[in-house]
Amino acid sequence: MGSQALDFRVLIVGGGIAGLTTAIALRGPNRHIAVLERSRMLEETGALISLQPNASKLVTRWGLDPFLHSAEPLIDRGFRVFDMSGKLVNELKLETARFGADRVLYHRQDLHSALRNAATSTQLPGEPVEIRTTCPVKSCDPEGGVVTLESGEQIQADLVIGADGIKSVIRTAVLGEYCPAIPTGLSAYRVLMPLERIQNIEGLPDCIKSCNPAMTSMIMGGDRRVIMGPGRGGKLYGIVALVPDGSLHEDTAGDSWVKHGSKEQLKAAYTGFAPWLLKVFDAAPDSEIGLWQLRDLDPLPTxxxxxxxxxxxxxxxxxxxxxxxxSQSMEDAEALAAFLADIDERPGKSKVQDALWKVWEARFERVSLIQAYSRQQARPAMEKGSNSVTLNPGEFMKYNCEYDGATDWVRKKKKTT
Ligand SMILES: Cc1cc2nc3c(=O)[nH]c(=O)nc-3n(C[C@H](O)[C@H](O)[C@H](O)COP(=O)(O)OP(=O)(O)OC[C@H]3O[C@@H](n4cnc5c(N)ncnc54)[C@H](O)[C@@H]3O)c2cc1C
Incomplete structure (x- = not known):
């Protein structure tokens, strides 16, 4: 690979959000960047996704705002928390000035196509990224930087970046052993439907129907929680409803972890919640109910x-x-770009390895803490025996969103130690 003998050859396995943003962030002179993607890249999940202020900042810095404009971004102005009876119990407003950027909602497909357009555009620095689709990677020799495709073809690079998602084959190669993601004990029903389908629901608070301002609504009771809000510029409405696996009457085990969900089972899981919430579930087309078993990873040794x-x-x-x-994937992309910034011709192995260790040192502690916070945030929303909601969506926002890039992080860390 590489158009010139001395180009820095970067191979990224996986063309999801991590792979594409890394490809964009690494673009520069004398670099040849290729993405190998297993799928045809036409089947990104139909769901909403949020970029938090810590990631929105990076996106702007990379010059991506003009590309993302076509993805119909919707600025989320904060969270409203309702208890299970439907009473508003907390409101957290997110002003742009607070973290220097907005929390922005996208449809995953729109975000993904905008990132793909940016990666292959001639308007950003360096050579456009080469994207090879229908190109599954089977294995990797991490020391030699050699990737073997399922077709048997081998590709060598100066740097291999495994951005191949939760079932990563590159993770197995780096760790030297299979390390699967673990069930977290939670599953999520996911629904995406036109916003107009909830407009006439009796009793539904007006603030939920409105996109002016657009806000995320959370409805909490015991060990159940619904997170819902508008997307695609206000045309769609997305719902994620968490249910402990132990109380599910649907099978989420098996290989794919993503199944079709039953509306009746979803409603049964939320028996006793505000009638308007059950009517929102009722408004969902049967074909649009997905059920995902949620898995995550413990922090890895390397x-x-x-x-x-x-x-x-x-x-x-x-x-x-x-x-x-x-957002954390985007922070990884920024860290790679920062620590590889001075490489503009083919580097030796030790130079690449030094930079990668710096990325690991800068990123590991922060990401591991955010993984832990995410588990903590999944705890029941109410204390045992109490009726009041104690969970606060703003609890970790300061730590998560005040981040301003890997070198700034390392500098601040050095000051405090
Ligand atoms: C229910 C749910 C809701 C979420 N909501 C949010 C949210 O609101 N905000 C947020 O920030 N995050 C959210 N996330 C998490 C977010 O989706 C991921 O963390 C993020 O997309 C990470 O992207 P990734 O590129 O690392 O992995 P992926 O998106 O999984 O991309 C991996 C890519 O690699 C490809 N691939 C895999 N194996 C191979 C192979 N062997 N060879 C070649 N290609 C391969 C895949 O086809 C895929 O395109 C949510 C996740 C879930 C489950």
């Missing part, structure tokens, strides 16, 4: 081996309770 590093869900899959999964 992300780096030789010329290879894992990032994104491959390195630190986390629960969606703080909506930080994609």
């Amino acid at each position: 992300w780096v081996k030789g010329r290879t590093i894992i990032i994104g869900d491959a390195a630190h899959a986390m629960l969606p309770t703080q909506g930080q999964g994609a």
Whole structure:
């Protein structure tokens, strides 16, 4: 691979949010960047996804705002928390000035296509990224930087980045053993439907129907929790309803973890909640109810081996309770770009490896803590025996969102130690 003999050759396995943003962040002179993606890249999950202020800042810095404009971003102005009876018990407003950027909601497909357009555009620095679809990777020699495709073809690079998601094969190569993601004890029903389907629901608070301002609504009771809000510029409405696996009457085990869900079972899981919430579930088309078993990873002993590093869900899959999964992948992309910044011709192995260890050192503690926070945020929303909601969605926002890039983080860390 590589158009010139001395190009820095970067191979990214996986064209999800982690892989594409890393490809964009690494673009520069004398670099050839290729993404190998297993799928045809046409089947990104139909769901909403949020970029938190810590990621929105990076997106702007990379010059992606013009590309993301076509993805119909919707700025989320905060959280409203309702108890199970439907009473509003807490409101947290998110002003842009608070973290220097907004929390922004996208449809995953729109975000993904905008990132793909940016990666392959001629308007950003360096050569456009080469994206090879229908290209599953079977294995990797992390020391040599050699990737073997299922077709048998082998590709060598100066740097291999495993951004191949929660079921990563590159993780197995880096760790030297199979390390699967673990069930967290929670499953999530997911629904996406036109916003107009909830407009005439009797008793539904007006603030939930409105996109002006758009806010995320959380309805909490015991060990159940619904997180819902508008997306795609206000055309769609997305719902995530968490249910402990132990109380599910649907099978979520098996290989794919993502199944079709039953509306009746979803409603049964939320018996006793505000009638308007059950009517919102009723408004969902039967075909649009997905059921995901949620898995995550414990912090891994390393992300780096030789010329290879894992990032994104491959390195630190986390629960969606703080909506930080994609944002943390973007922070990984920024850290790679920062520590590889001075490489503009083919580097030797030790130079690559030194940079990768710096990425690991800068990222591991922060991401591991956010993984832990995400598990903590999944705890029941109410104390045992109490009727009042104690869970606060703003609890970890300061730590999560005040981040301003890997070198700034390392500098601040050095000051405090
Ligand atoms: C229910 C739910 C809700 C979520 N909500 C949010 C949210 O609101 N905000 C947020 O920030 N995050 C959210 N997340 C998490 C977020 O989706 C992920 O953390 C984020 O997309 C990480 O992306 P990734 O690129 O690492 O992995 P993925 O998106 O899984 O991408 C991996 C890519 O690699 C490809 N691939 C896999 N294996 C191979 C192979 N062998 N060869 C070649 N290609 C391969 C895959 O096809 C895929 O395209 C949520 C997750 C869940 C489960």
